[in-house]
Amino acid sequence: MAANRKPSSALTRPAQTTARPGTGMVSVAVVLLIWELVVRLLAVRHSSLPSPSRVLLELWREGALLGKHALVTGFEALEGLLLALVVGFCLAALTAWSTRAHRIAGPAISFFQKLPLVALAPLVVIWFGFGYSSAAALAFLACFLPLTSSVRNGFDSLPAETVEIVEMMGAGPATVFLKVRLPACLPFVAGALKTSIPLALAGASVMEFIASDEGLGYLMLYASATIDTNQLFAALTVLVLMALGFYYLIDLVERVWISWPAAVPAGTAAGRQMPRR
Amino acid sequence: MPTAAFRIQIQDAYHTRVAGRETQTVVGPVSLDISGGEFLSIIAPPASGKTSLLKMIAGILPVTGGEIRIEGARIQPPERDFGLVLQQPALLGWRTVMQNILLQAELRGLDLVGSRNRARRLLAWFGLSKFEESRPDELPPGTAQLISVCRALVHCPALLLMDEPFRMLDTMALEQILDGFQRLWLETGTTALLCTGNIHEAVLLSDRVAVMSQRPGRILQVFSIDLLRPRRMDRATTSQIAEYCSRIRTLFRAQGVLP
Numbered sequence: 001m002a003a004n005r006k007p008s009s010a011l012t013r014p015a016q017t018t019a020r021p022g023t024g025m026v027s028v029a030v031v032l033l034i035w036e037l038v039v040r041l042l043a044v045r046h047s048s049l050p051s052p053s054r055v056l057l058e059l060w061r062e063g064a065l066l067g068k069h070a071l072v073t074g075f076e077a078l079e080g081l082l083l084a085l086v087v088g089f090c091l092a093a094l095t096a097w098s099t100r101a102h103r104i105a106g107p108a109i110s111f112f113q114k115l116p117l118v119a120l121a122p123l124v125v126i127w128f129g130f131g132y133s134s135a136a137a138l139a140f141l142a143c144f145l146p147l148t149s150s151v152r153n154g155f156d157s158l159p160a161e162t163v164e165i166v167e168m169m170g171a172g173p174a175t176v177f178l179k180v181r182l183p184a185c186l187p188f189v190a191g192a193l194k195t196s197i198p199l200a201l202a203g204a205s206v207m208e209f210i211a212s213d214e215g216l217g218y219l220m221l222y223a224s225a226t227i228d229t230n231q232l233f234a235a236l237t238v239l240v241l242m243a244l245g246f247y248y249l250i251d252l253v254e255r256v257w258i259s260w261p262a263a264v265p266a267g268t269a270a271g272r273q274m275p276r277r
Numbered sequence: 278m279p280t281a282a283f284r285i286q287i288q289d290a291y292h293t294r295v296a297g298r299e300t301q302t303v304v305g306p307v308s309l310d311i312s313g314g315e316f317l318s319i320i321a322p323p324a325s326g327k328t329s330l331l332k333m334i335a336g337i338l339p340v341t342g343g344e345i346r347i348e349g350a351r352i353q354p355p356e357r358d359f360g361l362v363l364q365q366p367a368l369l370g371w372r373t374v375m376q377n378i379l380l381q382a383e384l385r386g387l388d389l390v391g392s393r394n395r396a397r398r399l400l401a402w403f404g405l406s407k408f409e410e411s412r413p414d415e416l417p418p419g420t421a422q423l424i425s426v427c428r429a430l431v432h433c434p435a436l437l438l439m440d441e442p443f444r445m446l447d448t449m450a451l452e453q454i455l456d457g458f459q460r461l462w463l464e465t466g467t468t469a470l471l472c473t474g475n476i477h478e479a480v481l482l483s484d485r486v487a488v489m490s491q492r493p494g495r496i497l498q499v500f501s502i503d504l505l506r507p508r509r510m511d512r513a514t515t516s517q518i519a520e521y522c523s524r525i526r527t528l529f530r531a532q533g534v535l536p
Contacts, residue, residue, distance in 0.1 A: 162367040164337050165425075168359065169384040179380075183371045260370035260412060 050230045058234040066219070070238050073215040076132060076204035077242075080139025081196055087140075088148035089189070096155035096181075113145045118206060125211045135207040135215060142203030143196035150195070154188025155181060183260075190254040197246040201239060281435040282314040282468045285334060289343035291493070292329050302493040304329045306343055309487060309496060311468060318471040318479035319496075320525065321489030322534045327472040328364065328440050330494065334470065335361055335438055347436070360429030360467075362439040366421035368413040368428075374400070375409045378428045385432055392431055399427040402461050403454065419445045423454065430465065437462075437469040443478065455481055459507045480521045481508050488528050498528060 032052045038044065039051040046054060059066065095102040121138060128134040158181060166180050208217025216235045223232035291305025304326025311317050321327040332338040334345055336352045345352050368377045375396060382392035400406045403423045413421055422442050429437060443451055459482060462469055473479050479486045486500045502521060508514055529535040 159365055159367060161363045161365045162369070164332075164335075165361055165363060165367045166380070166384070168335060168337070168361045169381050170386075171384050175384065180369065183369070186371075258371075260414065 047227055047229055050233055054230050055233045055237060058230040059237065062231060062234060066216075066234060066238050069214060069216050069219045069235070070242060072132070073135075073201065073204050073208065073217065073239070074242055076135040076207075076215065077139045077197070077200040079136040080141075080203060081143055081193070081200040083136075084140045084144040084147050084196065084200070085189070085193065088144055088192075089151050092148050092151035092155060093177075095152060109145055109148060113149070117142050117203060121207055121210050124207065130211045131213070134211050135204040135217075138207040139200040139203035142199040146199065147192045147196050150188050150192030151185060154185035154192075157188065158184045186258045187254070187260065190250055190258050193250050194247050194254075197250070198243045201243050205239065282466055283347050283436040284313040284349075285309070285311040285436070285468065285470070286346040286349075287311075287334070287343070288345075290330075290333060290340050290345050291342050292326070292333055292338055293341045304333075304492070304494045307489075307494070307496055308343075309499075311470065313468055314466050315485070316462060316469040316471070316483045317485050317487060318473055318483040319487045319489055320473055320476055320479045321494055322491050322529070323474060325489050325492050326494035327489055331438050331440050331470065331472050335359060358435055360432070360434035360437045362422070362425050362429045362437075362442045364440050364444070366413075366425040368421055368424060370413050373410050373412060374405070374416070374424050377413065377424060378431050381428050381431050387432055395433075396427060396431050399430055399461075400424075402457055403427065404457075419447075419450060422446075426458070430461070433465065434467060437465075437467050439469070439471045441473050441475075442471075444473075444475070451475075451478065456507070456509060458482070463506060476522045476525050477518065480518050480525070486521070486525065488525055490532060491534060497532070500525065 036051050036053060039046075039049060050058075091105060095105050117138070120141060121134075124134050124137050124141070128137045162180060162184075163176055166176055171179065204215065205217035205220070208215035209221050212218050216239050219235045220232050223229070223235060287307055287309040289306040289308055291307065292303045293300050294303055295301075307330060309317070319327050319330065329338055333340050334347075334352070340352070368374075369380065372380065375393070378396040378399070379389060379392055381387075382389055397406065397409070400409060403426075405420060405423060405427070408416055408420065408424075413424070416424070422445055426439070426442055429439075443454055446454060455478060462482075469482075471479065471482060480502055483502055486502060488497045488500070489495065490497050500521060504514060504517055504521075508518070526535055
């Protein structure tokens with residue numbers, strides 16, 4: 001009997017098949033090597049496309065500057081993301097709880113999800129002014145609706161029978177929410193955070209293009225205006241590394257503390273087996 | 278594990294639901310009288326409403342018409358002193374097998390030490406002791422439902438309601454489990470109601486088998502299974518069990534359910 005074989009599940013954890021950092025590094029290294037060789041062998045102008053070695057040198061030389069601006073962008077994105085998580089979670093819980101709230105909020109969420117984010121940027125500047133607040137606000141708007149949808153999917157993933165059985169055991173609505181719905185939702189929250197991080201960073205950076213004098217977005221815009229492609233690529237690299245860093249941090253938290261699927265299905269048709277006594 | 282055993286009286290009970298502009302009768306009217314300590318199976322074709330009837334008895338679904346009484350009193354939604362096993366095992370993935378079983382005791386405010394000992398005994402009964410600290414997603418196929426049976430029994434319920442709990446087991450595994458489950462039920466003495474689509478399983482386990490029609494499910498006939506317990510598929514009982522199964526199949530053929 002294959003006691004150690006995990007059954008296939010119709011209810012799979014969201015984003016639990018993330019490759020570990022090491023597995024992608026080889027392919028990234030190959031891409032960088034090809035890039036380096038192309039630039040050198042074809043004598044590509046550095047002002048158009050710097051080689052990875054030049055970008056690395058820039059990262060080394062301007063580390064303090066890049067770090068200072070990265071902190072700004074990082075905090076803007078984090079603030080927007082965390083606020084989106086709190087508000088999105090509450091909205092998802094409310095629409096999962098109340099059919100009326102779902103009827104009102106559902107179409108509105110679907111409508112606003114179709115709005116292009118960049119088009120909202122000038123409006124955000126009017127509302128929040130120049131600088132940090134606008135960037136955090138746009139980061140919030142960038143990931144609020146996707147987060148809400150994902151968390152709502154988490155609540156909806158719980159089979160009705162699970163709630164019925166727990167209620168039969170004597171659990172009231174609050175106990176059902178805390179002991180069943182909330183833990184069942186956590187894998188979806190983790191998955192939503194992982195997909196929302198690049199959105200939050202993008203939102204913050206876009207606003208820094210438009211209405212800020214700090215942050216990686218501002219730095220990239222300045223580098224573009226001065227045709228300093230080394231710095232532009234270096235800033236872009238830092239942005240990518242931040243996104244990856246956040247992503248794998250949440251992945252680590254997920255692996256350690258949220259390592260379960262939402263529910264256990266009845267079992268598969270293939271390979272039904274009896275545990276040996 | 279001695280326990281009380283509820284009597285169930287179902288009088289013309291039915292359940293309807295609104296589908297678009299129509300009101301559909303999902304199940305019933307059904308009338309049944311289940312004695313305390315009796316094991317009754319309801320065997321029916323798929324989508325006949327047997328699950329709905331089970332949920333009405335459990336108090337999860339409202340009784341649209343007629344009435345259901347447990348020990349003479351009308352049921353209150355949801356009835357809490359029951360053990361319930363539905364078609365999905367509904368185990369909580371973040372809890373171990375033992376923690377899932379003990380959830381029953383936690384929510385009912387029962388003594389956890391005693392409940393843990395009972396849970397261990399139940400797991401040992403089904404040969405699942407080694408999975409005590411496993412997570413549900415680490416279990417072999419078919420065992421999750423057995424865990425949910427253990428969870429339903431850990432608090433010594435006066436009534437055990439089961440909706441096709443063994444349907445994911447293959448034939449050989451099923452025969453092993455039914456043998457163990459019979460002996461377990463004989464020891465508890467609780468009233469048991471099993472909904473199943475497996476005729477052989479119903480005859481093997483039950484004092485009586487109620488045959489239900491297609492939707493909206495109504496009771497066509499109730500067979501009394503006069504066989505000694507425990508029942509096994511050995512030479513002495515095989516032909517008798519086969520005879521009961523044949524009679525039930527004949528009834529389904531007359532209904533056009535079976536070819």
